[in-house]
Amino acid sequence: MKHVEIAIIGGGPAGLCAAISAASSGANVLIIERNNKLGGQLVKQTHMFFGSEKQYASTRGIDICNILINKLSKFKDKVEIMTDTTVVGMYEDGVITAMYKEEKYIKIKSEAVIAATGAFEKTLAFPNNDLPGIYGAGAVQTLMNVYGVKPGNKVLMVGAGNIGLIVSYQLMQAGVEVKAILDAAPKIGGYLVHASKIRRMGVPILTRHSVKEAIGKEYLEKAVICELDEKWQPIEGTEKEFDVDVMCISVGLSPLNELLVMRGCEMKYVPQLSGLVPLRDENYETTVGNVFVAGDISGIEEASSAMVEGYLSGLCTAEKIGYKHEKFEELKNDYLNQLDDLRSGAVGKHILEGTKEILVN
């Protein structure tokens, strides 16, 4: 059994910031990351971030990843990192079990845990939605921006939220043709600045449209779309066929919450936060003592808020186990204010509503 002060599950933006924050308070932390390197989904985000300077606005995600890893390296003696290690269980006695490369089974006992597992891409139901060539938009981003491989030649993007818009632009940067972007909603969900950029490049954004079916024998060859009426039902006779070999599904993310459910944290389904999320207090502590959360696991937002939540959660977790940062109050207020700012826009309003649903004292 390995003993640590704070175990952080996940080394993405939330986990990295939680580690920096807890270590700077004086606690010893262990980051457990299932991938072979740190950074989570930042490693594929070539776009510049929004938010404010404190969340590295105007810096590309891939560069933010290196900034955070550098920041973390300043606390080398306080931080241990296990990569290629997947946490598979969290138990009532506080034991965490993990698997290293399918080779070694590890048991870890910690005084506190910060779960920062992130999220996974949702899928969409339509006939033949399982054909190869139909991928998550984030998956295509990984293939292109991490491995330098094109997903195909002609793409239909399903979903006009920020991920759909950003990945469409990145597909074009990689030399792939984007035929159209669809969204079932009557309005574009993502930032208008992204949408305008794409429209200027000649790609139509079709709102109130959805996929009727995919066609192909071994892999995607064609996609049939149709218009939706005000009740989101397909309008007969509006079908259009697209000659595409890739369809990207960008219809949102769901929190990766299994470990919290297993641990017995009280959970609630909150649509504004995109799924089943843990109840938590202002410090991001769940209903199970000393189990904290940060990032998409506690509700889907942007990486910017995941980072701030990480800083806040790391600060409070360290304080809980006896390592109070000398500027604790000042930092905590700053992080809470940053989160309020990030949640002040049109999309942020929904998130703010959602967070009220899960806030406990």
Place this chain on the structure above:
Amino acid sequence: MRIDKHPILDFKRGKKIKFTFNGQEIEGYEGESIAAALHASGVKVLGESILKHRPRGFYCAIGNCSSCLMVVDGMPNVKTCITELKEGMVVETQKGKGKIV
């Protein structure tokens, strides 16, 4: 289908290595995932569904969804989207649930 020129990224690919897919020799690069190497060579169908034998490709590419499971060096149910390609790997389409070695 590899990206040669990119306005932001500079792909530093590893050493060129050889592996086999269903007996056919394919080239890939050290450090990339098996699924990425296969996709770069035009292989999209990685396996088939257990009951209806429908073709399967990857979906999430980050090790969540298990749509990319293949037999690698005799081991079934390997998540090829997150497993690093190695020289001489024997990669095969998985049929059925896979047997414990």
